[in-house]
Amino acid sequence: MTHQPTGHTRAVILGGSLAGTLAAAALAPHVAEVLVLERDRTLPETAAPRPRLPQAAHAHMLWSGGADAIEDLLPGTTDRWLGAGAHRIPIPNGMVSYSAAGWYRRWSETHYLIGASRDLIDWGVRTAALAIPNVRVRTGMTVTSLVGDASKVTGVRVRGEGKEGKEESVIDADLVVDTTGRGSKVLEWLAQIGGPVVEETVVDAGVxxxxxxxxxxxxxxxxxxxxxxxxxxxxxxxxxxxxxxxxxxxxxxxxxxxxxxxxxxxxxxxxxxxxxxxxxxxxxxxxxxxxxxxxxxxxGRTANRQRRFEKAAMPAGFVVLGDAATSLNPVYGHGMSAAALGAVALRDTAAKTPVNAPEFAAQAQKAVVRPADAAWLLAVGQDRFYPGTIGKAPSLADKLAARYVHRLSRTAIGNFHVVKALTDVMTMKKPASVLGKPGVLFAAARGLRRPLLKGxxxxxxxxxxxxxxxxxxxxxxxxxxxxx
The missing domain is CATH 3.30.70 (Alpha-Beta Plaits)
Structure with missing residues (x-):
């Protein structure tokens, strides 16, 4: 069920990029007002570059798991993308892929991805999210700190440009969601209000x-x-x-x-x-x-970085979503999908627990981290093995898991059942646990049903x-x- 907001319940979203606008869409049905605070002075009204999104210059894969999540949050977004020139590319038949195990066959369609620039993807989401009646955005706003203490966040302190120059003010909120990405100052903000020390893991292959x-x-x-x-x-x-x-x-x-x-x-x-x-x-x-x-x-800012907010004694009224919590090596194409699935988890938590309830933030943080955890395992499961990688060396369990995944990749070349399971995981439609199901285990043990391709x-x-x-x-x- 959807909890109808009582009084003037406000959610403040820090950052107006993809994760931020998806979070706004997720919370809009459950609060009276969603206020997005964006540091840039303007947000493009077209599919144009944003100055604080340098990674937009690089190719992005929006897998079907993420695209379906966005469509769930903002119906009609896929048609908006396609109408603006994006492509719906079927997978695996629409991919010529040379894996570590060899060339994949182009089996019949099981999944898809959206082929589009990051600017176009962001524009489609931003256009839909900011059209929601109770969502508004304030640009040119720099967040300088959280307001509150170790037990509860009650708002943010911001610096904006006014007639008198730089002006600071406080914006009250029942819920604050940090979606400011890799450059987030969330650890510094928490320290300022006496918040917890958050466990952080970095695996950096120097990509x-x-x-x-x-x-x-x-x-x-x-x-x-x-x-x-x-x-x-x-x-x-x-x-x-x-x-x-x-x-x-x-x-x-x-x-x-x-x-x-x-x-x-x-x-x-x-x-x-x-x-x-x-x-x-x-x-x-x-x-x-x-x-x-x-x-x-x-x-070059591509290190995998995971901050375990869900394990810390976080203040009520504060949630971290997207790259500010888990940032991933972009080569696997999971950042956007993880953010979208995290936003769906945020919405679903708000449907069960009012956002101004003391327990909401902790419940939401545990929910949003699940898709991010899946993407993390996919990324570091590969990156740990490259020479010069900074971070924890592969354990015996990591090595065994990598051998099993390679076996699956090789088997997938000649077995449609296995390629379907691998693609379920790669596109973030299903969790990695499906790779341990009996049918997949049996197929991996049996090996190739058809020969490797020569080209x-x-x-x-x-x-x-x-x-x-x-x-x-x-x-x-x-x-x-x-x-x-």
Whole structure:
């Protein structure tokens, strides 16, 4: 049931990005007012970049688990994205993926992802959330501290720009939700009010991104698969990855990434060379037939960081959601989906317990962390194994789990039941526990039902792109053709 707000119940959301606007949508049915406080002076009314979202320049995967959660919170958002040029890409048949175990077959559709720029995804959510009647936003607001004490947060102190210059004021709230991302000052804010010390774990593989956009070749602007060449953590060397994702305006969003010791650079001349040097040159062959239309942008704040607020004696009236609680290496594409599923958990908690009840925040914090925990395990289960990773070394249990996942990945190449289970977990539609079900265990023990593929499965249309001459002749002009 939905608890109808009594009196003037106010929820204050810190941050107006994806996690913040989803939190606003989650709480709107359960409070009289939702106030979003955003540090930027303006929020774009179109799918335009935001100055405090540098990671938006890199390719994003919004898996079906996250997209479905957003649609649940804000019905019609998927149509808004697609109407603005985003793509609904079926999985696994819409993905040409070279895993650590080999090439995946392109089985029939079980899931999907949204192919779009981060700017477009944020715009679609922001437009819907800020249209809710009891949601409003104040821009140009910098949060300087929490108001309250170790037992309860009662609001926030903010600094805004007024006629007299920088003006400080207090905004009262029945609930404060921090969604300010990786740069959150939440630990500092808690210390200022005598709050708890929060357990924090960091696993940092030193991942660096380099991304640019290409104009898709003629005939490849739509209904185009994700091209994804993964790293193999078992090789004992830096992991290097390349992904090509179709986005709006007939463009490909291309991201390279490398762990510590194997990072890409911002040098445009080396961009496609890096793509060619990963475990298979397929992506580079496609890029050689597409036109780059942007500069190369690099980004390096990619450490996995987990703060266990749900285990601490947190003050009532305060919840932390999104990257401020659990930030993830973006290469696995789970940040947006984890935030969306966390917002659904926040909404569902508010449907059971009034947001101004003393126990609400603790219940909500435990609920929102569950999808984030699942994404955390997927990320650190790989990142711990790369050379130079900062953080706890893999335990025996970690090594056994990694061996089992590799076995599943290999089995999935020839077993639809296993690829369905792995994709359930990867797209965040189901928890990782499904990989331990008897049918999956039996399939893993039995092994491949069909042989490994010798190369990527390409359609005639996809192969026809590779059959064209490269647009620019260079040192790789005599490289062998990929595919047939």
């Amino acid at each position: 660096r991104y380099a991304s640019r956009r290409y104009r898709a070749p003629e005939g490849a602007e739509a209904d185009w698969p994700v091209i994804h060449i993964q790293a193999d953590p078992r090789e004992g060397k830096p992991g290097q990855v390349v992904s090509i994702i179709s986005i709006e305006d007939g463009q490909w969003h291309v991201s390279l990434s490398g762990t510590r010791g194997g990072e890409p650079t911002a040098d445009e001349a080396l961009f496609e060379e890096f793509a060619r040097a990963v475990r298979h040159p397929l992506a580079a062959e496609f890029l050689a037939r597409a036109e780059p239309i942007s500069d190369v942008v690099v980004y 990527p499965e390409l359609t005639e249309r996809e192969q026809s792109i590779l059959d064209r001459e490269p647009l620019l002749r260079g040192p790789h002009e005599d490289a062998g053709r990929v595919g047939r």
